[in-house]
């Protein structure tokens with residue numbers, strides 16, 4: 676039993692992410708969800724897989740500084756500058772992480788059928804020496820992580836409204852992550868991932 680405790684401790688100190696539960700208080704999280712639902716022009720990109728076109732199983736939006744562009748779901752998205760109403764959120768996340776994020780990908784999972792497949796945010800456009808900060812609002816969803824080379828290393832974090840997950844440098848290199856379908860969930864979740872992009 677003593678060995679188990681040590682094992683868990685040494686593992687938890689080396690995992691390249693930190694989860695801050697209830698980083699936003701519940702009512703603040705609800706306020707931000709409704710602001711984002713209302714103000715964001717949510718889109719549903721179409722992706723081509725083996726020559727067939729499919730809408731992605733969630734809605735998305737990219738907010739970023741003007742000199743930033745990001746290719747995801749088969750299309751290049753260009754930053755249009757931060758909207759003023761978003762700045763209080765951005766500043767708070769910047770302060771918590773000690774960085775200056777210049778882009779944020781927003782995902783709206785309308786219900787439990789919306790999802791995100793296994794991937795890593797390891798594109799060359801992203802400065803991999805910086806963390807990626809992920810803020811969750813609304814319904815609880817499982818966030819899964821799987822080591823790329825040690826397949827037995829898997830973690831499931833149930834992310835709840837107001838949680839801030841910081842993925843540290845190395846996380847995208849060594850781990851894949853995803854948000855699986857959960858059919859019993861009927862209410863929406865919003866996730867914001869703050870990223871540092873290389874300037875164009």
Ligand SMILES: O=C(O)CCC(=O)C(=O)O
Pocket residue numbers: 780782791796809818834852853854866868
């Ligand atoms: O919804 C989440 O928690 C994860 C989102 C994500 O992995 C991404 O936007 O790249």
Ligand SMILES: [Fe+2]
Pocket residue numbers: 794795796852
């Ligand atoms: Fe991701």
